[in-house]
Every structure is written in structure tokens, then in C-alpha cells.
Amino acid sequence: MQTSEPELKAWMISGLxxxxxxxxxxxxxxIPMLRGFFRRRxxxxxxxxxxxxxxxxxxxHTRRATYDPQRPITGWLFAIARYKMxxxxxxxxxxxxxxxxxxxxxxxxxxxASDAATDIDRLLDDLSPKQAAVIRATRLExxxxxxTAARERIGESDVKISVHRGLRxxxxxxxxxxx
Amino acid sequence: xxxEELIERLTRDFRPVQRHALGWRLCAGLGLGAAVSFLxxxxxxxxxxxxxxxHGFAFWMKWVYTASLxxxxxxxxxxxxxxxTPPLSWLWVLAMPVLGLAAxxxxxxxxxxxxxxxxxxxxxxxxxxxxxxFLLSLPIFAGLLWSFRRLAPTRLRAAGATAxxxxxxxxxxxYCLHCPEVSAIFVLTWYSLGIGLASLAxxxxxxxxxxx
Numbered sequence: 001m002q003t004s005e006p007e008l009k010a011w012m013i014s015g016l017x018x019x020x021x022x023x024x025x026x027x028x029x030x031i032p033m034l035r036g037f038f039r040r041r042x043x044x045x046x047x048x049x050x051x052x053x054x055x056x057x058x059x060x061h062t063r064r065a066t067y068d069p070q071r072p073i074t075g076w077l078f079a080i081a082r083y084k085m086x087x088x089x090x091x092x093x094x095x096x097x098x099x100x101x102x103x104x105x106x107x108x109x110x111x112x113a114s115d116a117a118t119d120i121d122r123l124l125d126d127l128s129p130k131q132a133a134v135i136r137a138t139r140l141e142x143x144x145x146x147x148t149a150a151r152e153r154i155g156e157s158d159v160k161i162s163v164h165r166g167l168r169x170x171x172x173x174x175x176x177x178x179x
Numbered sequence: 180x181x182x183e184e185l186i187e188r189l190t191r192d193f194r195p196v197q198r199h200a201l202g203w204r205l206c207a208g209l210g211l212g213a214a215v216s217f218l219x220x221x222x223x224x225x226x227x228x229x230x231x232x233x234h235g236f237a238f239w240m241k242w243v244y245t246a247s248l249x250x251x252x253x254x255x256x257x258x259x260x261x262x263x264t265p266p267l268s269w270l271w272v273l274a275m276p277v278l279g280l281a282a283x284x285x286x287x288x289x290x291x292x293x294x295x296x297x298x299x300x301x302x303x304x305x306x307x308x309x310x311x312x313f314l315l316s317l318p319i320f321a322g323l324l325w326s327f328r329r330l331a332p333t334r335l336r337a338a339g340a341t342a343x344x345x346x347x348x349x350x351x352x353x354y355c356l357h358c359p360e361v362s363a364i365f366v367l368t369w370y371s372l373g374i375g376l377a378s379l380a381x382x383x384x385x386x387x388x389x390x391x
Contacts, residue, residue, distance in 0.1 A: 018195030
């Protein structure tokens with residue numbers, strides 16, 4: 001299961017302040033996220049993926065001073081993961097040429113992705129905590145209705161209704177803001 | 180090694196990161212490099228009329244030009260030192276000092292008889308100006324490379340180019356202490372050429388030297 005952005009951020013900030021336990025929590029939580037990230041992009045390369053995960057963890061650790069607490073941590077993390085992945089492709093020089101690296105990194109658009117994450121956070125803030133939680137679980141983290149119901153300790157029909165009402169509310173908010 | 184062992188090893192003797200560590204790291208590299216370049220300028224010798232020149236327009240025109248380029252370049256380098264670089268569309272402001280100096284050049288040329296133009300453009304030191312600016316940029320560029328060893332650029336060519344621009348612009352700022360030229364068109368041509376060469380070198384070397 002994915003750890004939420006605020007939780008990761010809180011660990012990161014405590015870690016930057018010198019809390020080794022929080023930093024270890026952060027690194028542990030990143031492993032499944034990175035595994036998902038690399039698996040989607042490099043299907044069927046299990047061993048390479050495990051190496052990349054460790055490389056990325058080391059980079060996150062040694063270069064944690066480059067994290068800006070004003071910005072989303074997932075944007076920062078995946079930017080590092082993507083860089084490490086492309087670096088590895090380049091080293092094995094099977095998948096892409098050295099020349100195109102900048103363009104690939106630019107066009108992948110981290111800034112847009114992190115801005116989008118911030119926008120989603122802002123929109124979900126307008127909803128009730130329950131609606132926000134179930135929308136996050138079902139639509140962003142990709143859990144099933146049953147898993148969400150179990151995690152949030154509410155009924156399955158309640159999950160469905162909350163998602164439906166929440167999304168309808170969001171749709172009207174967005175429409176209003178565009179008008 | 181399992182991931183758990185790795186995490187165990189990484190969090191052993193764990194140290195806090197001081198606030199604004201990235202900024203300090205860049206400033207330290209820039210400062211160390213600039214100190215070396217400054218010593219080189221001392222060796223070249225300050226212009227003899229430095230104190231008098233500092234009361235005049237031409238000296239400050241040159242300093243404002245190179246230092247404003249340098250300040251923009253440092254800001255862009257600091258952005259590119261993070262993996263998730265925000266958009267750098269604001270870099271168009273770099274055109275402002277260039278256009279400003281171009282306007283001063285045109286005004287100066289318009290007020291001078293046309294048979295002085297060539298002399299104003301070439302000055303007495305055009306042959307050495309650009310290459311000296313470029314040489315003075317090298318220690319600063321090396322300092323920035325040291326800074327980058329702990330940072331995480333992902334757009335290596337862009338980061339190399341802005342590091343080169345930073346080095347060139349601050350190298351030129353120090354060179355002003357030596358160079359006695361006064362005309363705007365001279366600075367616009369030969370200083371900019373040296374600064375441009377430094378950023379070109381940075382862009383070419385960036386992907387190789389900034390890898391991590």
C-alpha cells in the first residue's frame with residue numbers, strides 16, 4: 001500500500017532535522033513505491049529493478065539536502081528515480097541514446113506532475129475528510145472498494161456513495177472555477 | 180545486500196542536514212572558486228586608476244552588467260541543482276542587462292564621431308579580454324563542480340550551462356578590477372564573448388562531469 005504524501009513529507013522533515021528513525025521509516029516506505037514505479041517502466045527486469053531501488057535509496061539518502069520542503073516529496077523522489085533509471089539505461093546503452101537524456105527528462109514534466117498533485121490536494125481539501133479519503137484510496141491509490149471499506153472501517157456502499165458524491169461535488173467546483 | 184541492511188547502514192551515524200544546505204554548498208563552491216580567481220586578478224594587477232574609476236560611470240556599468248548576469252545565473256543554477264527543477268521560463272530576464280548595455284552602446288556610438296568607432300569597439304585589449312574572462316571563470320567552474328558533488332541535477336546540460344554562465348559572469352566581474360576599458364560596445368562584445376564561451380564549455384561538459 002502506498003504511504004501518503006503528508007506522511008512521507010513528515011518523515012523527511014524529521015529526518016532532515018536529525019531523526020534517524022524517521023529517516024529509516026521514510027526509506028522503508030519508499031521501497032514499494034519505487035518498485036511499482038520501476039516495474040511499470042521496465043517490465044520483466046526483476047534483478048535490475050532491485051538494483052535500481054537500492055541505488056535510488058542511496059541517492060535519496062546522500063542527496064536529501066536537495067529536497068525543498070515547500071514542494072511535494074513524491075515529485076522529488078520520482079525525479080531521482082527517473083534519473084537513476086535513465087542513467088542505468090544509458091550505462092547498458094540498450095534503450096536510449098545519451099543525447100536525448102535532457103529532452104526525455106524535460107518532456108516527462110516533473111513540474112507539471114507535482115503541480116497536478118498540489119492541485120488535487122487543494123481540491124480534496126474542500127471535501128469532507130471521509131469523501132477525500134475514499135477518493136484518494138479508490139481513484140489515486142488504486143485500491144478496490146472492498147479494500148477501501150476495510151481500511152476506512154466503513155461499509156462498501158458507504159464507500160461507493162461517498163466517492164460518487166465527492167466526485168460530483170468536485171466536478172461542480174471545477175466547473176464553477178472555470179466559469 | 181538486502182534493502183533492510185542497506186537502510187540500516189545508511190541510518191547509522193546519521194547526521195541532520197542544516198537548513199539551506201543546498202544554498203550554502205553552492206555559495207561555498209562559488210566563493211572558493213572566486214577567491215582563486217581573485218588571486219589571479221591580483222597577480223595580473225589591478226588597474227592603476229581603480230579608485231578613481233570607481234567614482235565614474237563606466238566602471239559601474241560594467242559591474243552592474245556582469246553582476247546581474249551572475250546573479251541570474253546563480254539563481255538558475257540553484258534551481259537546476261534539485262532533481263525536480265521548476266520551469267525556468269523566467270530566464271528571459273537575462274536579456275535585460277544585455278539589451279540595456281546594447282542601448283548604452285548605441286547611445287555612446289551616436290555621440291562619438293564615426294572614425295572613433297573601431298577604436299571604441301576593439302579598445303586596447305580585445306585580443307586578451309575574452310580569453311582572460313574565460314580563464315578566470317575556470318576556478319569558479321571547478322568550485323561549482325565541487326558543490327554539485329552533493330547535489331542532484333537531472334538536466335545535466337542545462338545545469339552545466341548555467342554553472343558555466345555563473346563562472347563566466349563572476350570571472351568577468353573580477354576582471355573588471357584589472358581591465359581599464361570604458362566603452363559599452365567593448366564590454367558588450369568581448370566580455371559577453373568570454374562569458375558565452377564559459378557557458379558553452381559548461382553545456383558541453385555538463386553531461387559528463389555532473390553525472391551522479
